[in-house]
Amino acid sequence: MATIADVAQVAGVSASTVSYVLSGKRAISAATRARVEEAVSRLGYRPHAGARALASSRTGVIALVVPLHDAVDVGVVMQFVRGVVTTARAHEHDVLLLTQEETAGLERVTSASLVDGLVVLDIGVDDPRVGVLARLGRPTVLVGIPRDPHGLPCVDFDFAGAARTAVAHLAALGHRRVGLVGATPSSVRRGAGYADRLCEGFLAGAADAGVATATAPCAATAEGARACLAELRARLPAPTALLVHNEAALPHLLGALAAEGARVPADLSVVSIGAPGAGERALTGLEVPALDIGRSAVEALLERIDAPRAGETRLLSSPLVDRGSTAPPR
């Protein structure tokens, strides 16, 4: 591998001049710059990442901490990762992948100066990692909204706003009795705050529009779907529409409705909020803009790496797409 000294020799300048040409941190005459650039490309020179990191205390790498447990939708995570990697690369950064959720990994990569900052996914309401991250002092962006962000910036989907949009859509069609099929009990138990935020938005939006409501969580099984429907109807007789915040349970729910002869949207309107629908299952609703969230998180992170400053929360929204699963009530 060629070193900066090799380049300097070929170009007939000093090593520091080569460094300044490459970094642009000092004015260099056009002639010298040209000679250096020629030498760089002739030798195929590329700075040694470790040496650069040592001298500049900048690694050009960000850590991406993703959960791998089953509660998350792999498609959404994948999109998210894509957004992160693409954006990082667009800003001359690489991405180190961390999957273990223990805090040990976070400490390791930061105190070894392996990364310039971190993007941490799937932050729970009382996530123990938040305190650790704040203490570590490296630039960090949280994806998810903890109760106490400890001054760290947060990015997430506006679940409350999405629910308001969805219920407003149904209300505009004339629906006055709407049930919410909530997230799986396991994800609620895990403290993923988005379930609550969506529920609040739903109730507030319904109240504004004069819509009667009922809510129930839903396990991602056939029986879970039937039980959820029964519970909703017990609390709210004959709902004319359903808002579903549970992509995993959706197939079972639709199966249960089909089994009892209910047609969508003729007998019942259904709106979905969550992961992009797979295949034929696409329903009217809002999808989590995972790619945008990833992009936004990285942009926020890189800003703080350049100029550390306090965190602010950023909620992203997405449009309601009509795919024909809603209609006026009969």
Added chain:
Amino acid sequence: MATIADVAQVAGVSASTVSYVLSGKRAISAATRARVEEAVSRLGYRPHAGARALASSRTGVIALVVPLHDAVDVGVVMQFVRGVVTTARAHEHDVLLLTQEETAGLERVTSASLVDGLVVLDIGVDDPRVGVLARLGRPTVLVGIPRDPHGLPCVDFDFAGAARTAVAHLAALGHRRVGLVGATPSSVRRGAGYADRLCEGFLAGAADAGVATATAPCAATAEGARACLAELRARLPAPTALLVHNEAALPHLLGALAAEGARVPADLSVVSIGAPGAGERALTGLEVPALDIGRSAVEALLERIDAPRAGETRLLSSPLVDRGSTAPPR
């Protein structure tokens, strides 16, 4: 951040002694070792990754190159990634994630000495990256089997063996006319060699067992499934079993069969090879052991990082799991 000099001072030894305690590359008396370890944990010392990389020309990082195009099953990729990260961490390595498929990224991370080696996913039969990787000279493991591996080690699922196992299972049940529902035309066109390897194994196994065959690719749409069935029947009248190598088309295929009133397995046995079946759709068949492949790839890579040597191909198999979608022919 504490440096090795700080540790040395606290422990009352020289920096080199600290280094040797940490690396274990020289004998150190129990007494000094204890003092050094005490100092290390008291200061929370962790070696600077860049400095270490510069001095030792070892980064402790491996690159994982994954495709993000739609032809791959996200669930399988996720499992694979999990296997890679978990295994790497178990051997004190981290994982840098590359998603762009251009060769530029490969050159960048290797010639910048960002990584010690690479695991490259989704290698096509004539993948242009293989030549580049061989030329770069860093330890590399390919996941997939190119026509010419250029001396690089390969790891993959034994698709041919899986097909033989599946057809043997059907033959043992008494089936004598079996159709193969192949991969999507797009993945075949992309040169993903596994489609061909599976087909060869299928034909060879069928020939051994005296089973008549027909094969057809299958697009992952409802019409694609119907067309595929029609094509198979045109070539092989009244097949009694189907081997499906196409998880994306599977739901449509089952839908088409249900629509024509064919029951599985009473009227038709179905065996699947591919991604683990989602939800209720699980069929008798073999699943790609993505986790194992990831693990195996990293193990092979780390071996070569320690002691470079030529590549060999390793094919992993998985068991046929009976989930009740096969039965003797009527």
Added chain:
DNA sequence: GTTTTCCGGAGAAGCGCTTCGACGGCGTGG
């Protein structure tokens, strides 16, 4: 008792890069 061996530890030389301070040579203003 002397010589050899071996073991544990110290010292120092880099690894390849960034960046600060210094320094000529030029143009400008007084």
Added chain:
DNA sequence: CCACGCCGTCGAAGCGCTTCTCCGGAAAAC
């Protein structure tokens, strides 16, 4: 016409670690 300032470049000092070489002393060999 001289002093001053600015621009472009160089030299050198690290950044924090690994590893080679060397060295003193204790144990082993003779």
